[in-house]
Amino acid sequence: MKNNDSSAQILNIERGLIAAILFDEEIFSEVNDSLAIEDFLYPSHQKIYDVCCELKAQNTPINADFVRARLQEKKAIPDEDFAQILATSPIANIEAYIKEIKNASIKRNLAKLAMNIATLTNDTSLQSEDILDNIEKEVYALSSKGAQVDFKHSKQVVLEMLESIKELKERGNNILVGLDTGFMRLNRYTTGFNAGELIVIGARPSMGKTALFLNMIQHTINRNEGVAVFSLEMPATHLMQRMLSSLTSIPLHDLRVGRLDDVSLEKLTIAMDKMAKRPLYIDESSSLTIAQLRSKLRKLKTKEPNLKMAVIDYLQLMRGSGLRRGDGARQEEISEISRGLKTLARDLEIPIIALSQLNRVVETREDKRPMLSDLRESGAIEQDADVILFLYRDDVYARRADREKIAKAKREGKDDEVKKLEEAFLAREREHTIEPAEIIIAKNRNGETGTVDIQFNKPFIRFEDKEKPQELNYAPTDTRIESDNSDVIETIQI
Structure with missing residues (x-):
């Protein structure tokens, strides 16, 4: 009896809400922000709401006449069902009705999930970790807006694309679609870091992978858009030191x-105050499985809906699920991780940046610029990634060659030569504080490949765009720290 009463109550609530939409189409936007078609219990209500969504996408008025005409055209529901909606008095407390419909929808889905859990736990072929991950994914989907994923008809895809094109046209920016990378020419190649993409940044040790991604995320957090960083290699305090230096x-x-004069200390205090207010979340676990990362990111995304990007530093320090032995085990593990990251990026609708080590074979070539075949431990990274960037600095190898010459002269007991080489080395280091660098776009699923010339500011561990004339239709993100007291701190441009 209680079940019947509950169903009758939901029937009346759904009728009242749809009647309110037909009476005042301005209400539809508020409803559409919270409810999906599947949130309605009764099929006739689902079909009416679907027609409302369709009319909205086509910029057609949402009222009784247009909705009735479209329903009759589709022969979607009996006329008497629509008449019952029109006979229902529109409600005023829209928010309360939306909440009740959503609550009932979630409870129905939880009941289905409970049945699914029972089925999964009786499946002897599944590991407990896989079952937990599946359940967590379903629960996250229920708690997230628009989580239901089903086939999309081509008409729906075309309408969504049209809305996206309209939005970009209104924005008036023909370069940046996703998140600003911080580098003008890189934005031109990639249109920014886009939702659902897996971006891999690869380099040999000491090239500056960590510094590069810290420069990149600064542009995002300065717009108060959240970034999650999984730092498996470096403590959070070290990352913050680098960001503050930059x-x-x-x-x-x-x-x-701690060698700071009063002016530097004032600069640092202001920058620290700014950074303390930025939505940056750092996980410094030194060991992390793909399942653990998924769990942490889903929880953070639920808690902080404004999370726009995640970064893993670095991919080879992660572990897969389960135990693998024998030849190819590590390759299989990396394949699982890269595929898991790509899937997670799509599920959470954010770009995920994964830093990656490269094979030592790079060092044996005369031209040490990385290639796709240099990605360490698995070709699956190349397959799963949407964008693969390689960071290259020729000065790193030049410096290494100078040190090898000094070491060789020392071994041979050539003290005078050692002195000359060391003096030349130190002089070069003092004078050469800005070094050329390259971002090599080795793979770009939705665009061209190429090379972006940038520069590395060594004292501040900062990668920068090379000075170029302002390009048309491009407004670079303002990433400055400013003070109310202009005498204390200058404008700092990244």
């Missing part, structure tokens, strides 16, 4: 040893 133009070494 923001304030205080040399990183001075920050680490």
Whole structure:
């Protein structure tokens, strides 16, 4: 009896809400922000709401006449069902009715999930970790807006694309679609970091992968859009030191040893205050499985809906699920991780950036610029990634060659030569604080490949665009730290 009463109550609530939409189409936007078609219990109500969504997408008025005409055209529901909606008095408390319909929808789905859990736990072929991951994914889907995923008819896809094109046209920016990478020419190649993409940044050690991604995420958090960083290699405090050095133009070494004058300390205090308010979330676990990362990101996304990007530093330090032995085990594990990251990026509708080590074979070539075949431990990374970027700095190898010459002269006991080489090396280091660097776009699923020339500012561990004339129709993101007291701190441009 209680079930019947509940169903009758939902029937009246759904009728009242749809009647309100037909009476005042301005209400539809508020309803559409919270409810999907599947949230309605009764099929006739689902079909009416579907027609309302269709009319909205076509910029057609949503009222009784247009909805009735479209329903009759589709022969979707009996006329008497629509008449019952029109006979229902429109309600005023829209928010309460939306909440009741959503609550009932979630409860129905939870009941289905409970039945599914019972089925999964009786399946002896599944591991407990796989079952937990499946359940967590379903629960996250229920708690997320628009989580139901089904086949999309081509008409729906075309309408969604049309809305996207209209939005971009209104924005008036023919370059940036996703999140700003921080580099003008890289934005031109990639249109930014886009939702659902897996972006891999690969480089040999000491090239500056960590510094590069920190420069990139600064543009996102400065717009108060959230970024999650999984730092498996470096403590969170070290990452923050690098970001503050880049923001304030205080040399990183001075920050680490506390060598700061009053002006630098004032700069640092202001920058720290700004950074404390930025939506940056750092997980410094030194060991992480793909299942654990999925769980943490889903929870954070539920808690912080404004999360726009996630970064993993770095991919090879992660672990897959279960135990693997024998030849090819590590390759299989990396394949599982890369595929898991790509799937997660699509589920959460955010770009995920994964840093990656490269094979030592790079060092044996005369031209040490990385290639796709240099990605370490698995070709699956190349397959799963939407964008693959390689960071290259020729000065890293030049510096290494100079050190090898000094070491060789020392072994041979050539003291005078050692002195000359060391003096030349130190002079070059003092003078050469800005080094050329390259971002090699080795794969770009939705665009061209190529090379972007940038520069590396060594004292501040900062990658920068090379000075170029302002390009048309491009407004770079303002990533400055400013102070109300202009005498204390200058404008700092990344």
